[in-house]
Amino acid sequence: MKQTLSDRLFSFVAYAILMVFTIFCILPFLLMVIGSFTDESELIVNGYTLFPKAFSVAAYKALLHSDALYNGYGITIIITVVGTLTALCISAMLAYSLANKRNVLQTPFLLFCYLPMLFTGGIIPFYIVVSQWLHLQNTIWALILPLLCQPFLVFLLVSFFRTVPEELEEAARIDGANEMRVFFQIILPISKPILASVGLFYALYYWNDWFMGLMFIDNEKLFPLQLILRRMVSNMEAAKNLIPSSAAISTVVPTYGVRMATTVLTIGPIILLYPMLQKYFVKGLTVGAVKG
């Protein structure tokens, strides 16, 4: 088919708009990564540039001595792994039960799970439940338990399980499989794509969460990465404190560089896994966009 001049102009505008927005989205990350490798004195004089004159790995070298950072990584990895696996397990079981036509309590169960999306008690009662009733403050459980079930993600799973043909389950049951076997051996294996995307969403929630830490954690030994980073946002000195003064570094701690380098290390795993994971996220979102 032939393109008219106006059509060609239109395509050009489309490319231009997308190009500009893409650059707008990625530029801050580029500046940050390059900034973390830039010499401290140049950062202070020239600010962040895409083409710095003097490269330096001083910031990363300094961070090698930071026990607090290793500790933060450990905490974040633990809550992400434990949290994601547990959350996925609980959510998948709940969603399977909610989606099953034989569940005579389907409507009340669904209402019970979706109402919290519309009406909550607010953060004060939530704070009191977690700290005064469950006594979770300053334990790692305060970072894991409150995020175990996200109604939106349960909703994604429910919409998926509804699309699984009933005959599949029935056939297995006629062959003598009980409910547990049907779920673990029939349903779960065919649900891998949705489990992968929901699992990724949970992992992201856990990796990026700092609100639970801010509310319930005072003990620095339990600080996840995000909380360590938050300190540096609010307090310039915090970057220096991250490096123990006894550490054998000859020069002064590069404050700006350390802030940038810590940020890069915090988002590092996401950036590295991102190209592989992105299609799952898109798939998960598309399932959710279809009105259930």
Place this chain on the structure above:
Amino acid sequence: MPNVRKRGAGYKLQQIARNPFLYGMAVPGLLFFLIFSYFPIYGIMIAFKDYDFSKGITGSEWVGFRNFNYFFTSDDFWIILRNTLLLNVLFIIFTTVAAVLIALMFNEIRSKYFKRISQSLIFLPYFMSWIVIGMLVQSFLGGEAPPVNTLLQNLGFEPVNWMFESSLWPWILTVIRVWQGAGYLSIIFLAAITGISEDLYEAARIDGASKLQIMLRITLPLLVPTISIMTLLSVGKIFNGDFAMIYAIIGDNSLLYPTTDVIDTFVFRSMRQLHDFGMSSAVGLFQSVMGLIFVIIANAVTRKMSKESALF
């Protein structure tokens, strides 16, 4: 035929007893909601009490609507209410417009590589925690010589003292919001566009419609139900200032409170710094109730205009 009466309580109990695992599977999830969502709802009564840690929720004294009065008559009330609504309206309008525009443009371009790479990159900010974004904002606008000012000066503009100018922040926050969320939202819209029947486009092309006409007369109108559902979802949260975002970026910079303090950050501060649990709960309750009312009204309005666009 006794089995036909499916609605009886006896039948239900029998069914439950017959499939213990099917119901048992739901138990951990239901327990989660009971503890972390429903127990706090019970705690709402704190809003009507003079809350005392040592006495607990039930032991504290009832004070009627005193907490509410205190909040509604304070000067802060109108400021944080205005900020919450204004910021949300700015966020919703600009993010939606940007996302629709991006989705429409993606639909027009042919190059697969460009599409894939560009999509991955604009989706990336959505994966960052607000703390990371707060750090980026701090690095570009904060400090003694903000890098953005160096750029402004090189272009011949006056430098701006970003961390003092509260009037600029509604717009700065809107730009950040669009940067973070528009790519994500555009993917949802793009998924909806993919669902539009190819026949419609074929027919339009045979009739000699230009690309621009096709976009405005076919793609955009058919996208409206999805746009309205996504907008409804955000309207439901219009009384929730995005705490994670605003606290991560503004933090405790009180110079910026006049335009950026929202209900959520206000509640958090009164809880952590003033230990005023009664009033904070009253504010939280006000927020929940208003949010619920807004969802119901917005849904009813949408339902009137087009049934399929409504949420429930």
